[in-house]
Every structure is written in structure tokens, then in C-alpha cells.
């Protein structure tokens with residue numbers, strides 16, 4: 001579980017020694033080969049409910065030594081695009097360094113600057129903990145971040161606080177904002193596949209949605225993301241991404257042709 005995070009991104013090939021699921025055949029992330037995806041018209045647009053939070057709602061933003069996590073109220077829900085309803089748990093980011101890209105999923109071998117994950121649990125289970133290891137337990141919305149010409153005001157709501165949580169286990173309360181602003185404009189163009197948490201315990205409990213449209217942040221915003229946080233007393237928290245895992249017998253579906 002989260003507490004015993006003695007693992008590191010230096011030796012991901014050793015995760016399986018302590019967390020058996022990490023050696024499974026439905027692991028994430030993956031490289032998405034677009035030519036091999038299957039168009040599935042039954043994949044409806046993702047519908048979100050309750051994602052616009054008032055500034056009066058305070059959210060915990062934490063440097064947990066592996067990423068920056070924004071805890072989310074269960075009032076945020078996925079109400080379309082999945083067979084069942086899911087409620088939000090947290091969101092976090094994966095990134096590289098000033099000289100390397102750091103997304104987890106890749107598309108035709110391309111790695112993007114960074115990747116957002118919004119983690120949800122299936123409301124057929126009465127808690128996140130009950131859902132986290134179930135095959136249909138989690139839904140993670142993934143979006144690629146790229147460098148664009150303008151500052152992204154929604155990501156600024158997170159990035160402007162990073163210097164206050166430079167150290168591992170530091171946390172700060174931040175005002176609510178429209179969490180949907182962190183996702184692409186079009187929520188109907190996405191890839192869908194069955195996979196896992198990309199960190200120990202690597203449970204194969206995630207129905208992934210990886211959006212085709214990317215989100216643009218300014219160069220300075222990406223720079224703040226990849227240079228602000230540390231772990232283990234002073235080590236730069238960078239390149240916190242797992243390499244693509246084997247697809248094995250899985251297919252990747254696409255909501256578009």
C-alpha cells in the first residue's frame with residue numbers, strides 16, 4: 001500500500017520481488033500503436049459531474065516522494081463513457097526533467113512532456129480500498145501534457161503551490177477550481193484498455209482512458225513541474241514514470257476512427 005513506498009523509479013524491474021502483481025500480464029503503462037487499435041463506436045464521450053469546485057473547497061496537495069497528489073472529494077464522478085459509475089480519489093502527475101520527456105503512456109513510441117492521471121473507484125464498491133484490487137475497481141483518466149505558447153490557468157492552480165511542498169511528505173491546502181480544466185477540451189476522442197496501477201502494488205484493476213487530444217502548458221509551467229519537487233532529502237523528483245509494459249493478449253480500443 002501507499003505507506004511502504006520503499007520502492008523507487010531507479011529499479012522498477014525489482015518491484016515484482018515485493019509486489020507480485022507488478023510482474024503480471026496486464027500491466028500499465030503501454031505504448032499505444034495507433035494502427036493496431038480497434039475502433040469501437042460503443043465508446044461514448046466521457047461525462048464528468050461535480051468537477052467544478054468552488055474556491056471555498058480546500059483540497060490537500062501533497063508531495064508523497066513519488067509524485068504530487070491532489071486529493072479529490074468523492075463528489076466528482078464519471079457518469080458517462082464507462083459501463084459503471086466511478087467517483088474521484090485523487091489526481092497526480094508523471095514528468096521527466098529539463099532535458100527529458102516524462103509521460104508514462106507513449107503513442108507510436110512518442111513520449112510526451114508529462115501525463116495527468118485522475119484516479120476514480122467504481123461505486124459498486126463501498127470504498128476506494130474495497131475497489132483498489134478488483135478487476136473493475138478503478139478508472140483512471142490519462143491526459144498528455146505538451147509545451148504550448150500560453151500559460152494554462154488551470155494547471156497554474158496546482159503549479160503555483162509546488163514551491164511550498166518541495167520536500168517529501170510536505171503538503172498544503174489549495175482552493176478548489178474546475179478540475180475538468182486540467183483535461184483536454186474534447187472528452188470523446190480516447191483510447192481504452194484494461195491495465196494496472198503504474199506503481200506498486202501494480203494492481204490490475206484499472207480500466208484506462210487515455211485521451212487522444214493533448215493539453216498545452218507553457219514552457220515555464222513545465223519547467224516548474226520538473227524542477228520544484230524533491231524526495232529523500234534533496235534528490236530532484238524527476239523522471240517519475242514507469243516504462244511501457246508488454247501488451248500480451250490485450251487489445252487497445254479507440255473511440256474514434
Ligand SMILES: NS(=O)(=O)c1c(F)c(F)c(SCCc2ccc(C(=O)O)cc2)c(F)c1NC1CCCCCCC1
Nearest residue numbers: 002003005064066067089092117119196197198199200
Ligand atoms: N499511476 S498510478 O495511479 O498507479 C500512481 C502512481 F504511479 C504513483 F506513483 C503514485 S504515488 C506512489 C504511491 C503512494 C505513495 C505514498 C502515498 C502517501 O504517502 O500518501 C500515496 C501513494 C500514486 F499514488 C498513483 N496512484 C495511486 C496508486 C497507489 C495506491 C492507491 C492510491 C490511489 C492511486
Ligand SMILES: [Zn+2]
Nearest residue numbers: 092094117198
Ligand atoms: Zn499515475
